[in-house]
Amino acid sequence: MASALINVPSSARRGEIIQIKALISHVMETGYRRTSLGAVIARDILRLFVCSYNGQEVFRAQIHPAIAANPYFAFNTIATESGTLVFTWTGDNGFSATESVAIKVE
């Protein structure tokens, strides 16, 4: 089950620098751990996080095994126009989650 917490200011002035926070539920199993019987626990991590603002990519992060469970990203962008921010996480085992949030720019 994928669930994400996203925090974007609901409205902003044109040209204002806004902070965006995104937290997603994910186990981020490193692939380096073993069970008590010695079997390797298969890797299950997110590989990529992308945020686009009205179709234009504003943030991209490659994610590696050293990132903790439930990855959290906070970054800034400039409020240019009203529209939609789309957040996409993709990872192992065909994982894919997309969330979108509207922003109003005056």
Add this chain to the structure above:
Amino acid sequence: MRLAGLLFALALPAIAAEVPLSERRSGYDLMRPETRAMQDDDAANPAMLWVMEGATLWNAKPDAGSRACADCHGDARVSMRGVTARYPAFDAAAGHPIDVEQRINLCRTTQQHAPGFAFESRQLLAISAYVARQSRGVPIEANGDPRSQPFLAAGREQFQRRRGQLDLACSQCHDDNWGRHLGGAVIPQALPTGYPIYRLEWQALGSLQRRLRGCISGVRSEPYDYGAQELVNLELYLMWRARGMMVESPAVRP
């Protein structure tokens, strides 16, 4: 004779003084600023993922014919405010105090006619986190129910009793040596102000019973099973120690 006296002194049980009320500090105050910032910001606190799921479960019927939590209790923000601050509470039917997780499962089996959730299951943690979230900022109540007092006394006795291969009592760390280090970690005062907690070491949300079991196996003692009365008695005593302090649930801990 002198040697015998010394051996006698060493054999005395640990008699630790409880932390004076004025010196009590939440585990929050002993954390690094980065960890505090995670707890302070709901957008950065991963425990809010469970709270969000708990809100969904609160309004969901276990099956078509039964009632959702919300059908009896209404808006949790109103009806559940302060509940976590006064648990474990005495349950007359059971004849002993029960904790919030047990209360939720009791409601599920008797009112919703659904099977109870397993201890530490994602659903039980989600609902208990959602319920606990409603008590944030509410002072923890000392359990004044006379029927709970024997269980409170039993919890205190367990806290002060040496156990396990390391022969350590809870109180030897949490009353006598709080603020000092055990390995790289600061020893807190055993004040459960923020449960269920998102523990960075677990990379997940966990209950107070999970924490207690971790500590008990840490001193090389056999942990009690989930739901054991011994664990509930300890919870009751720990909440009594934290009486008057604010609920921080769901908190973040290192």
